[in-house]
Amino acid sequence: MTPVIICGADLNQPDFDYTMQELANLAEACDMEVKNTVIQKLERPVSASYVGRGKAEEIKTQGKIHDAKILIVNDELTPMQIRNLGDLTDMKIIDRTALILEIFASRARSKEAKLQVQIAQLRISLPRLHTDNDKVKLDQQTGGGGGSFNSRGGGETKLEKDRRVIGKRISILKKELKDIEEKQNVTRKQRDASGLRSVALVGYTNAGKSTTMNGLLRVCGKDDDKQVFEKDMLFATLDTSVRRLHFKDNKDFLISDTVGFVSHLPHQLVQAFKSTLSEAAKADLLVQVIDVSDPNYCDMIKTTETTLKEIGVENIPMIYAFNKADLTEAPYPEILGNQITYSAKDPASIEKIVELIKENIFKDDRIVTFKIPFSEGRYLDELNVRGTVLETTYEEDGTVISANVSPELHSRLSRFEMH
Incomplete structure (x- = not known):
């Protein structure tokens, strides 16, 4: 592992210690070993x-002691701060944004995720282009002196050229991403047309969303070869996985496992992954998976809800799922209102989650009796597929069928309802 020093400016933020610990975890996720932590109390960053300068000298000394050539900073720095801090410490500077981007780049597997990360990296690189060599180029174009505007050459500075090249590259990548999103929208519209309700697992990275989803698939999935990737690491996956869960009472719903969150997630990444998180934005129910064994889990809840709000996910019913209870003294599985304490590795816990999800997502369903003419057989097929049929009888002018149906299906078939 690469030895590093981490550094943060304590501005009396209530979550400072938490974010510093999180920074250390992010560094470890990037195969780095934190050798020392340097903190300076300030009213505002220099x-x-x-x-x-004094603290920078201390960092420089710690770097030499631990043979650490990289300093990771717990904030997003300006290009000038990166340059100056690097000069003062003789170390390579990686700020929080660049670190998270590095992790995302190493975890991206699908073409969509790779494109999203590349776009975010390029957007962040634009304001960080160095102008050091540009002055020489500009002096050459203007004759090196004060001259008039008309005496300047018509050439393009290296900085301008670099910006233009990056801007063009971003446009190309965004077009590729849009093509992928359009194909996914077709698939999403087909799912929407099926009338299936959808549930999205959201929450902090490494809280156990994928483990929870795989548990649900083992209990209610149609086959085991659709298990999602899971690993005890930050940002194990950046891709949204959607699966269909099937129950004996003919009630099905879609469930999606979304990318995890982290505090102070760079704005560029939030924007880049908006399409990935659109499954959460369109869900009928959110299940926020929380690592209750982590002492900072309350901060993690705030982080998740802040990020959801930033991407426009609001006013969707939510279940709070406190996972990893097996690592605590808390009794589990236990349901209290819209909260559940559980362990994703415990089959009894998964059964309880299924119970709570069904209770929430199907709460507006009702039992209705319809008489469907034989000539309208397609509606009978739809009722058998999308509803829970309780009783069927046949009369001269049609099929009488009692079924548990969703409000949407009830509305579609309301003209056939018997009163």
Whole structure:
């Protein structure tokens, strides 16, 4: 593992210690070993170098002691701060944004995720283009002196060229991403047309969303070869997986496992992954998976809800699923209102989650009796597929069928309802 020093400016933020621990975890996820943590209490970060010269000297000394050539900073830095802090410490500077991007880049598997990460990386690189060599180029174009505007050459500075190239590359990648999104929208519209309700697992990275989903698939899935990737690591997957769960009472719903969140997730990444998180935005129910064994789980809940709000996911019913109870003294599985304490590795817990999800997502369903003419057989097929049929009888002018149906299906078939 690569030895690194981590650094943060304590501005008296209530969650400072939590974010510093999180930074260390992010570094470890990037195969780095944190050798020392340097903190400076400040009213505001130093505009030129983030920390003061004295603290920078301390960091430089710690770097030499631990043979660490990389400094990771717990904030998003300006290009000037990165340059100056690097000069003061003789270390390579990686800020929080760049670190998270590096992790995302290493975890991206699908073409969509790779494109999203590349776009975010390029957007972040634009303001960080160096102008050091540009002055020489500009002086050459203007004759090196004060001259008039008309005496300037018509050439393009290296900085301008780099910006233009990056801007063009972003446009190309965004077009590729849009093509993928359009294909996914077709699939999503087909699912919407089926009338299936959808549930999205959301929450902090490594809280156990994928483990929970795989547990649900083992209990209610149609086959085991659709298990999603799971591993005890931050951002194990960046792709949204959608599966269909089937129950004996003919009640099916779709469930999606979304990318995990982390505090102070870079705005560029939030924007880039909006399409990936659209499954959550269109869900009928959210299940927020929370690692209750982590002492910072309350901060994680805030992080999740802040990020959801930022991407426009609001006013969707939510279940709070407190996972990893097996690592605590809390009794499980236990349901209290819209909360469940459980362990994703415990079959009895998964059964309880299924019970709670069904109770929430099908709560507006009702039993209705319809008489469907024989000439309208397609509606009978739809009722058998999308409803829970309780009783069927046949009369001269049609089929009388009692079924448990959703409000949407009831509305579609309301003209056949018997009163």
